[in-house]
Amino acid sequence: MSRTASPVAGDDPRRRIPRTDALLALDEVERAKQRLGEERVRDVVRDMQSRARAGAIAPEEVEGAVIAALESVHACAFTPVLNATGVIVHTNLGRAPLSPQAINALEAAAGYVDVEFDLATGLRGKRGVSTREALLKACPAAQDALAVNNGAAALSLIATALAGPGSGKRREIVLSRGEMIEIGAGFRLTELIESTGPVIHEVGTTNRTHLADYEKALGENTAALLKIHASNYVIKGFTSAVGIAELADLAHAHDLPLIVDIGSGLFSPEPLLPDEPTLTEALEQGADLVLASGDKLVGGPQAGLILGKKEWVERVARHPLARAMRADKLLLAALEATVGGPTPPVLEALHTDPDALKARTERLADVVSERTNEPCEVVPHDGRVGGGGGAEVPIPGWALSVPERLATELRSLEQPVVATTRDGVCLVDLRCIPESEDDSLASAIAALLTR
Numbered sequence: 001m002s003r004t005a006s007p008v009a010g011d012d013p014r015r016r017i018p019r020t021d022a023l024l025a026l027d028e029v030e031r032a033k034q035r036l037g038e039e040r041v042r043d044v045v046r047d048m049q050s051r052a053r054a055g056a057i058a059p060e061e062v063e064g065a066v067i068a069a070l071e072s073v074h075a076c077a078f079t080p081v082l083n084a085t086g087v088i089v090h091t092n093l094g095r096a097p098l099s100p101q102a103i104n105a106l107e108a109a110a111g112y113v114d115v116e117f118d119l120a121t122g123l124r125g126k127r128g129v130s131t132r133e134a135l136l137k138a139c140p141a142a143q144d145a146l147a148v149n150n151g152a153a154a155l156s157l158i159a160t161a162l163a164g165p166g167s168g169k170r171r172e173i174v175l176s177r178g179e180m181i182e183i184g185a186g187f188r189l190t191e192l193i194e195s196t197g198p199v200i201h202e203v204g205t206t207n208r209t210h211l212a213d214y215e216k217a218l219g220e221n222t223a224a225l226l227k228i229h230a231s232n233y234v235i236k237g238f239t240s241a242v243g244i245a246e247l248a249d250l251a252h253a254h255d256l257p258l259i260v261d262i263g264s265g266l267f268s269p270e271p272l273l274p275d276e277p278t279l280t281e282a283l284e285q286g287a288d289l290v291l292a293s294g295d296k297l298v299g300g301p302q303a304g305l306i307l308g309k310k311e312w313v314e315r316v317a318r319h320p321l322a323r324a325m326r327a328d329k330l331l332l333a334a335l336e337a338t339v340g341g342p343t344p345p346v347l348e349a350l351h352t353d354p355d356a357l358k359a360r361t362e363r364l365a366d367v368v369s370e371r372t373n374e375p376c377e378v379v380p381h382d383g384r385v386g387g388g389g390g391a392e393v394p395i396p397g398w399a400l401s402v403p404e405r406l407a408t409e410l411r412s413l414e415q416p417v418v419a420t421t422r423d424g425v426c427l428v429d430l431r432c433i434p435e436s437e438d439d440s441l442a443s444a445i446a447a448l449l450t451r
Contacts, residue, residue, distance in 0.1 A: 248286025299344025
């Protein structure tokens with residue numbers, strides 16, 4: 001019986017695939033272990049060995065493939081991307097990029113720190129003191145400040161402390177129907193509030209609410225008045241709303257607190273966003289508690305900021321639920337560095353000079369055109385604040401227009417680029433991309449166009 005001759009084992013190229021222990025002993029791999037841990041490194045080694053056994057790469061290429069693969073692996077599953085959408089506070093891309101100062105603060109706080117320890121006495125200290133001081137310095141109108149883990153936590157904590165279980169019969173929070181907001185993914189602020197125990201007393205209509213509507217709603221069950229800035233939409237036409245100062249006078253005449261949720265969190269007025277409220281203005285107009293998100297126009301880490309009159313902030317901070325929403329050392333460190341430091345990237349992007357952006361985009365177009373021998377068009381492209389801030393407010397700018405197919409291919413790069421598609425083209429907006437990335441971005445676009 002004849003058989004097909006099998007290759008001599010010594011001629012099998014798979015025998016030339018480097019052994020696992022040899023690959024793990026490489027200097028570059030040893031350094032990667034310190035950064036990623038041994039198990040993740042072993043997974044990469046096994047993957048490259050498997051590719052070599054399948055014939056996808058030559059055995060002689062395994063060592064270089066392992067080293068190259070490890071250089072692109074990060075300690076977490078997040079993939080850093082370039083935001084070429086023109087949307088500054090892009091929720092799907094992590095909202096506010098942190099400033100170098102905030103990143104340094106995170107590194108400093110990564111180990112043991114005196115977050116809740118008094119070095120002078122050796123006793124337990126008060127948590128977040130320096131962050132509180134930074135917030136009060138940025139907003140002198142506030143008497144006290146508290147940071148919790150996000151904006152939704154700030155709102156639910158305030159609602160619970162003022163009108164939740166244990167607050168007696170005063171369980172109603174008065175809110176205009178025009179401010180009953182859904183902020184995305186089916187998440188409604190009214191449902192959040194009611195989930196903690198308070199009852200929402202709706203007043204007015206979707207488009208018009210008057211001071212008299214609030215007055216009629218007040219009674220022995222009223223715990224607070226709440227005003228929420230409609231930051232992610234605009235109601236136009238036959239509309240009416242009650243301002244903070246009027247609501248504050250009404251609330252205080254009945255010994256009630258006024259809570260104001262301003263959303264995005266500007267500390268001072270921004271000329272480019274004239275309708276965006278600020279923490280300072282809300283407090284100066286009489287609000288007792290003002291809350292905002294730290295990862296929007298504040299430009300810092302995800303956080304919920306609560307500022308206001310001392311008696312009310314202290315009441316909120318003393319509630320047992322505050323412990324569950326407590327800010328950790330990393331949040332406190334990054335927030336302090338952001339609030340007390342130089343202009344964060346979010347506000348830098350907001351204030352990008354349109355002429356400078358156009359010149360920069362034209363340079364990008366020239367480089368791409370030179371490398372592809374094809375003209376590239378620079379077109380007007382309005383940016384946006386994003387993250388529920390500055391709704392419907394265009395931020396004049398420019399973008400590089402390339403074929404629509406590049407949107408997918410740009411996202412597939414080793415460092416993905418997330419751009420916008422519109423009217424059959426892909427628009428690459430440089431507003432949120434560091435200028436130091438322009439050369440590599442031009443090379444990537446040119447390579448994709450000529451592939």
